[in-house]
Amino acid sequence: MLQLIMTFAMLSLLAVGGANSTMLEIHRQSVVVHQWLTDAEFTTLFALTQAAPGPNVLIVSLIGWKVAGLTGGVVTTLAMCGPSSVLAFAVARLSDRFRDSPWRRWIQRGLAPVAVGMVLGSAGLLVQMTGVNSMCWLVAGVSTAIFLCTRLHPLWVLACAGALNLWLGA
Template sequence: MPLSLTVCTPLALTDLGNLLQVLWTFLSLSLFSLGGGNTLLSEYHHLSVVQYCWLSSSQFADIYALAEAAPGPSSMIVGLLGMGAAWKEGAWWSLLSGYGAEAAILLPSTLLMVVACLSWNKFKNSPWRVAFERGLGPITLGILFAVGLKILQTADTNIPGVIVSVLVCVLMLRTRISPLWFMAVAGLLGGLGLINR
């Protein structure tokens, strides 16, 4: 039976309804960002590459690298995804989409954390608090591991890139070498054309 290939067409954000739909999507994801904004990276990839077709997988990897290289919160990628989503509609829509997506992802979780921090000390000796805190650790680590795998799938598309990624992971886990050295060596290998995406 032949497989039918569906062509993914980007969602036009100049339509206010589509823009509101995108903002609502990020707003609803905000409260699920346990452990930081990177925990939702797989969902961000699904939304921007598969569901809404804003970006290619390669463009998503580039935006992720840019968001990680810049100082600031890891959820900065959402603003860049919002800008990338509306880039074809022009600078004004791109900025509106970027700022809107960033506000949508940060506002609910920030307000929840402020409320939680203000009331968390009331439960200082509660066994529920201790159980909650201990339970979130493994959950967050599992989510971050899944994010790491998604980045490997997205960024590494050739054998030398995969080898370098695996080697860096092993060295990071087994040694105390600064991650800056790994970034410098990977940048040099990329600059020399020995590894690429």
């Protein structure tokens, strides 16, 4: 239980941009380092949390639940949310105090690409774990072009892309 707390409290402080930004490290810690889950279990839990309504941090609760039952789920959720919430509160107070400082603006501008990079790294891991092939990339590219070039409702595009992927066996 202590290992769960320490692992997710540390990850909490790295979660610039939310839990999805640390998905790469959550995977590494859960699958590679501690071997709490297999790649397939991690992918399943991630898919479940994305399909469920609510915050993306739900994956942490499910990992804790898988490792140590209900207590593990509660503990990992608190460990992931607690430290970052305290840090965010402290930074908000400092940010108000130094709102006109150039350092504040530089830090804000610098953290945006960090968050984007962490999210892209996590997305790359998830794509790699699911075994996506070139046909999936083609469907994703065409779907993106349709999103950008038409006013078609996104749910229709997603439904058609999903059906096409099923039909093609991708």
